Amino acid sequence: MNMNLTLKIWRQKNASDKGKMVDYKVTDISPDMSFLEMLDVLNEQLINKDEEPVAFDHDCREGICGMCSLYINGEAHGPDRAVTTCQLHMRMFKDGDTITIEPFRATAFPVVKDLIVDRSSFDRIQHAGGFISVNTSGNTIDANTIPINKHDADTAFEAATCIGCGACVASCKNSSAMLFVGAKVSQFALLPQGKVEATDRVLNMVKQMDEEGFGNCTNTGACEVECPKGISLENIARMNSEYLKASLKG
Amino acid sequence: MSGILNSSIGRKFAMALSALFLMIFLLQHFAINLLSVFSPDAFNDVSHFMGTFWAIQYLLQPVLIFGVIFHFVMGFVLEIKNRKARTISYAKNNGAANSSWMSRNMIYSGLAILAFICLHFYDFWLPEINTKYIQGDMSGLLANGEFRYFEELQHKFVDIWRVALYCIAFIFLALHLLHGFNSAFQSVGANNKYTKGLKGFGKAYAIIIPLGFVFIALFHHFNH
Structure with missing residues (x-):
């Protein structure tokens, strides 16, 4: 009807x-x-x-x-x-x-305007480290030549399904972006190609996240529930531990 | 390493560490209080030791006070920062659809616990400091030669209003711990195969310890 x-x-x-x-x-x-x-x-x-x-x-x-x-x-x-x-x-x-x-x-x-918001703060966080540096001079090694255990590959893939819509920020009572940043940090930190720049990546992305004015995560879990891609809170825990390791190193 | 406490994750980590420290303290406080139910003599002996042993008084006590103040101050700082991160509220927000009441109201359960700590300090800590360090009486004895600790404890729980306030505070403590216990582990980066078991343990801790404190308060009120 x-x-x-x-x-x-x-x-x-x-x-x-x-x-x-x-x-x-x-x-x-x-x-x-x-x-x-x-x-x-x-x-x-x-x-x-x-x-x-x-x-x-x-x-x-x-x-x-x-x-x-x-x-x-x-x-x-x-x-x-x-x-x-x-x-x-x-x-x-x-x-x-x-x-x-x-x-x-x-x-x-x-x-x-109306219902449109400017989410370019997410882009700036990505620019701060959400990538891997690859030599594209013609001698690029195929990623599939490096064996990766299935659990890590699957977990990295699940993190990479984040579409960066910002529902995590919108749902969080603190407007925290940690699920988004956690997913972006995780998708690389779990893979050999991403480990090379892992220290700088997490430090730079978290620094940019803080500069953008997002709030602090208090682990309410609202982001995980509302995420259209089901990104897990495990990614935030992984980012926390990556960040602490990186802070001690650098 | 520099500037870690200026980062959102660093602050989260510090908040979690102070919480874990306070939860360990709470467990030992509970264990000593429970002694008062089973053996007043043992309670007196342990209380005297805790109140006079130099390492506890001059090393651990200041660390504990720092831990309490740090946890509250950092809690307020984070709350203020988080409110700034959304200056325009939603006209309609259905928080219950995706998170627990406890997780969304840690600041209020924390404020209730802060009010309780002020009352608790007024009831026990300040008189203790007065007796020992202002009047200079480190004996821990009453005029009749017996230890004063159990007597003082029973005397405090005669007043039904104080018992009621303590019980209400313990309910807020349980609500705070129901979210805080597992949140602390998530904040230090521990979310793994042990998380499910830890969640169960955290819920048990959050209910059993405050319930135990309620039992002790009621026990002394009705057995005076």
Whole structure:
């Protein structure tokens, strides 16, 4: 059965605008629609009425790019588990529901417009060390020539599935980015190619994370629950231990 | 190594170490208090030893006081920094969907414990310091020649309101430990094959120790 819904949406003209919650009604929403398709319907309505459509981030709409965000009814990516907002379906809601939609809130994620936030702080953390240096002069050795035990390979792969959407920061009561940084540190620290620069990597990435103004992790575990890719808290523990080892060395 | 305490992970590590130290202290405090239930004489002997042995008084006691102050001050510093990391709150936030009440309210359970420590210092520590180091009486004896420690303990727990306050504080202690015990291990980087067992042990510790303190307070109230 199609649904009629009330939406409470954060509207903010630009980064310096104060912003406020605004109520909208949408009708005849199919439960098979994705959440973003429902917002597309709302925007069509607004455009037809010569009103400014709601700005929100999206790209692949397949749950792999990490562009969509949104804090829906008090949870990052909404009430479903292990999905991004684009993979959240309207069947999770009921006819007559009121849905509150807000941008991801963090000092390090300033609002650009409406529901769009600037997550370039994550990019700067990646630039600080989230990579390996490889000689690409033509003599590059194939990574598969180095044997890696399966457990480490699997754990590194799981860490590497982080799409950097920022749900961990949005869900954390402290706006901590440690699940994201922990995943990025772990995916390299577990592999031989990553171990070479492990010390500098963790020190530089944590330094950048702190400079960006993210909060301190207090191990509530909210990030792990809300992460659309199920990134584990083990990654934070690994980063903590990598950081302490690196601090003692360097 | 330089600047480790200025980093978020360094502060987390320091917070966890002070917590682990305080949890070990709590265990020995509980063990000594439990003696008062089974053997007043043994309780008196151990209390006198703890209160007069130089290494405990002049080395371990200052370390303990530093540990307590450090844990509270760092807790407040982290709370202030964390609040700055989100200056605009959500209009709707469903914290219960992804985390425990204990983990989200460590600052409040911590404040309740701080208030309790102030009361506890007023009740026991300050009179002890007064007797020993201001009046200069290191004998630990009453006028009748018996040790004073068990007598003082029983006397304090006559007042039902004090017993009630102590019991409420122990409930907050349990709530604080239910998150804090395992959080400390996660902060020092220990999340491995032993974590599941450690979580069970942490829950048992967080419930048994405060419950034991409640039992001791009630025991002395009803057996005076």
